[in-house]
Amino acid sequence: MLKLNVKNETSRLRAVVLGIADSNGPSPNPKECYDPKSRQHVLAGTYPKEEDMTKEMDAVAAVFEKYSVKVFRPKAIKDYNQIFSRDIAFVIEDKMIKANILPDRDREFQAIEHVWSLVPKENRITLPEECHVEGGDIMPWNDYIFIGTYYGKDYPDYITARTNIEAVEAIQRLFPNKTVKSFELRKSNTNPKENALHLDCCFQPVGKNKAIIHKNGFLIEDDYNWLVNYFGKDNVFEISKEEMYNMNSNIFSISENVVISETNFTRLNAWLRSHGITVEEVPYAEIAKQEGLLRCSTLPLLRD
Template sequence: MLKLNVNNESSRLRAVVLGTANSIGPTPTVEEAYDPKSLEHILAGTYPVESDMIKEMDAFNKVFEKYDVQVFRPNLIENYNQIFTRDIGFVIEDKFIKANILPDRDRELDAIQYVLDQINPSDIISAPEEVHFEGGDVMLWNDYVLIGTYKRPDYKNYITARTNQLGVDFIKELFPNKTVLSFDLVKSKTEPRDNALHLDCCFQPVGNDKGIIYKGGFYDEKEYYSLVELFGKDNLFHIEREEMYHMFSNVFSISPEVVVSERNFTRLNNWLRENNFVVEEIPYAEIAKQEGLLRCSTLPLIRD
């Protein structure tokens, strides 16, 4: 049996589900694009090819091997994108919470059923249909659960709005011992530079007390300032609009000291090293074209 345990984003990782880029299928049509960044690359003819994405995910997997992390991969669904496992579920404390994702992505949960079979059934939680959340919007910080959402009445018109107020309320009820803070994110269906698809597109804690943040991703400045207050201004690395577009805040922590980052994130990687992090740099720029990066490709199950 797997004994689930996740309380923050950076404690020593022991077990994780890493997505797969194998048998990803043809380039989506314009109508099939889930987000504005994929759409941009479909239209430009620069959408990533399978072999490049497999190489990138292999590089990520090698880092996990180096740090002796137990890695699960989804069972293969032919001609289907299974890179972003973060969307399909997440662990808080010792509970696995199934995400209510875009309807045609249910199969991705079936593909990790063999992992779920190793978890105590009473620790697996499903939410009612009207409750929406995805793992990219749920950020753990010890006593806090930080949740990205979209609070305006046109929620249902936005394929980029993935977590609703009912989702926030559901987590609050489930974990009454946690302080749950929600953040209204800036969304766009057409401009990826103004679309915080999930909270991890504009914010992520690293180490024990640091974080990466993009002010422009927050619809309400007060909510942005609440994070600045929580972490302290000097502990936050502020990214610019173009850096947010390249997904600088979507790195992944293996421990409080070790961060996996994209090799082109020079400014961020230098800051991390200046703050005594070990930075494992890997290529991930092709996968980034689908508006997801390192954190999006992982579903942590056990951290110390």
């Protein structure tokens, strides 16, 4: 059996699912893209190559090995994108919750069945069909569960809207002792610089009490202000539109003192180091072309 425990984003990581890029398949057709950034790179002929993405993920696996983290990988499905394991399930406390993702991606979950089956049955949660949710929108933070969502009546028109009000309410029922705080995100099917695909594309806590944030990712200014007040202005690192586009908020914490970050995030990495956080830099710019980065490709199972 697999012991699960995830209460926040930054406690010491012991076990994780890391996606794979081994058989990612050819560059998709623009109409098959799930997000505007992938589509932009397909049209420009700059969509990432499988061998480059595999190298990037190997670099992350090496960091996990260095810190003695147990790593599970999905079973490979031929010509299928399995990089973003965060989307397909998430852990809160000792429960593993299967995400209700885009129907086209259901096979991704089947590829981690060997992990799911290790979880005690009573701790495996499948939400009702009407609850749309992806793990990139779910952020446990001690007494809180932060959730990115979109409440607009035009929700069905956005392929970039992944988590709905029904899912927010279902998670609140599952964890009555937690305060569920939802944030409406800015969505665009066509402009990646105006689209926060998930909450972790515009916000993420780091260390003990700090956070990375991009104001324009939030549809409602009060939501952004709430987070800045909660963490404190001096503890918040504000990222620009360009930095959000390059996924600066989507790094990944191994502990309160160690993060994995992208080599090109010079301003962010300097800020983290100035606060005593060790930054393990990896190349991840090719994977970033699919509007996902380090947090998106990791599914934490156990943190101390």
